């Protein structure tokens with residue numbers, strides 16, 4: 101059973117279409133199933149890993165609270181009208197912690213003509229390499245910014261709102277700061293959630309996934325509390341991780357997600373929908 105699911109996963113890109121994949125991405129696939137939605141990148145392996153083809157050593161992960169990562173991003177005056185996307189007015193998807201950017205390139209290719217995809221990455225060399233890949237591969241609806249999302253998301257989304265609406269956000273396998281004393285270094289902080297909740301268009305969504313259950317639970321609790329009344333958890337029970345991936349992501353996987361599928365590791369997923377103003381989220385009392 102596992103072997104056949106894996107072989108389908110390898111075949112999946114052949115069958116993927118913008119509106120979803122008939123094989124693995126059935127809407128009711130349990131989210132914690134390791135193989136659910138784990139598909140290969142249409143761009144293959146990225147060109148150069150942590151070493152960026154031995155040109156530059158990249159740290160495995162960085163402390164986001166260090167001075168150097170706490171600086172505001174200096175956005176060009178005409179961003180994103182110029183220099184980001186060929187059609188800047190399209191709805192926007194933002195991926196926070198995009199690493200080398202393959203997921204963003206795949207999603208952009210799937211969403212060509214209907215959405216733009218913006219990857220934010222604190223390790224600037226990775227974001228720059230991803231931007232270079234987008235140029236080289238001609239993916240004109242993908243862009244990357246080297247920045248600490250916890251410092252710069254508000255400014256980036258404010259600027260982006262001059263063009264298209266914020267349709268969706270993903271936070272996938274963020275750095276695992278396990279220790280309680282390192283909690284402040286985690287990406288999912290109340291301020292970040294409030295920013296996302298404020299900028300998402302009604303009906304827009306936030307998708308979170310990780311393979312670390314404690315972190316998944318902490319992120320989910322933080323999102324529920326910080327965005328109570330604004331974002332509704334797709335699953336009422338905070339211990340239910342079976343929410344299906346949002347349709348546009350059904351056939352697009354991150355690198356970490358693929359490696360979890362290879363290793364048969366469970367993945368914990370949660371989806372939150374932005375409510376129209378004045379509608380109760382329904383889980384504030386739990």
Ligand SMILES: C[S@@+](CC[C@H](N)C(=O)[O-])C[C@H]1O[C@@H](n2cnc3c(N)ncnc32)[C@H](O)[C@@H]1O
Pocket residue numbers: 161162164196197198199200220221222223247248249250272273274275276287354355356357
């Ligand atoms: C474990 S990797 C996962 C990468 C990718 N999302 C995936 O699923 O394969 C987490 C990424 O988030 C980035 N990151 C961590 N904190 C960040 C922050 N505050 N702002 C932007 N990127 C961040 C890290 O540098 C790293 O590339």
